[in-house]
Amino acid sequence: MKHIKTLNTRNLKESMKHGGCGECQTSCQSACKTSCTVGNQTCEKKK
């Protein structure tokens, strides 16, 4: 496209098809103990 560049993104709707295994890390266990940050967690299946 000439005016719009779409970044390579995992479409959240597509992730409904194969998501939900629950094996991913709990957010507070990583490096935040007071501000919940879920969007930066890694999908265990995509590792």
Add this chain to the structure above:
Amino acid sequence: MNIILKQDNDANMIHRYKNNGYNIVLDVNSGCVHVVDDIAYDAIGLYDEGECNICGVLMERYPDENREDIEELISEIDSLKDNGELFSEDIYEDYIFDAGSRETVVKALCLHIAHDCNLACRYCFAGEGEYHGRTALMSAEVGKKALDFLVAGSGNRRNLEVDFFGGEPLMNFETVKEIVRYGREIEKKHDKKFRFTLTTNGVLLNDEIMDFANKEMSNLVLSIDGRKEVHDRMRPSRNGKGSYDVILPKLIKAAESRNQTDYYVRGTFTHFNTDFCEDVLHLADLGFNQISVEPVVAPPSEEYAITEQDVAKICDGYDRLASEMLKREKEGKGFNFFHFMIDLNGGPCVYKRLSGCGSGTEYLAVTPWGDIYPCHQFVGNEQFLLGNIEEGIKKKDICADFKLCNVYSKPKCRDCFAKFYCSGGCAANAYNFHGSILEAYDIGCMLQKKRVECALMLQAARNEEENK
């Protein structure tokens, strides 16, 4: 072509913003991120506002553009919409209410190894490490029973997380070792994999502990706030002397011994250092590659609490940090800032984003004497005492409340563009500020939104750099 019906903003939400020279459009429900030129930015804005004559408005605004080009742009937008990448619909809400009736399993525990600390940090939510109650150390027996409780409640989840937390967990290091040893024994038997993490202030770190941590801990969280004067002001030892000089050499050695991966130096910034960007850069200058520095959460009565007046300066600080990170990356001196991390391609699935941090359901905290709370921040608040490791969860109704805590049950989250990145935020913060876990801590929300904007901008800039 240029007659377009108004979008329903709530259901087909986009977020459009400019940052560091980039025009960014986030399609909230699909998670798609578009980097656009000025005219496309305006066109999408007009589309969102329900403008009926987009072509006419744009021709007036951009007299050098010809009609064919503008019509081509509008067809680009239509095509993204048809592909579900722009103005896409929210199809998740029905799912989340079905999910409420689903059985959840426990997959992570925060073990309060020591309700005692060798520092007296002024902002500690544990009341200088003692959780406003008695000083106590967890016994190995309680720790082992906590692991049994976790395994028994984990269903078919294989990866189980256990964080050794405090107070200062290294004040009870022998117990940590014994619990880990026990964990390694039982994980084979039950086909589980324990991922242990340790959160420490670093005072007691030595070679023996580091060797153990490097063998057994999948992540190490090392507390340091940044510049010496900033750190020492908030993190004094029990005798009132700053702790920076004691811990710094140990933290540097620890980070190096882990090859600068699988750890974080983690700091807290307050009203006293709203120029926290300088603290992050100080940590980077010291050679740390994995950095997490987050805003203090404190009642407004505390002089160090972040105020609404601080927000603008903190947001400017996030902008400066993001732009400095890009500069350093180009110079080959890049570092990772936890709160700007975003994995657009391999990030969490929508189920994870809808279910939040998991406190009170998948994630629980255990006190030194075996009581169970929804998370480390609720420990000491008897209203949230869920049960204990001997008898299990007794207050299932409280867990049910946490299970229903999500972006659709929180009125403030419904129309927020960042809802699928923070997942509704921290339940403890919401409760502490508003008396309900279904609320949201407003200052935290403002800062979270800014961090998401910076994180997406960084992705746009890195993408541009890669495609040069």
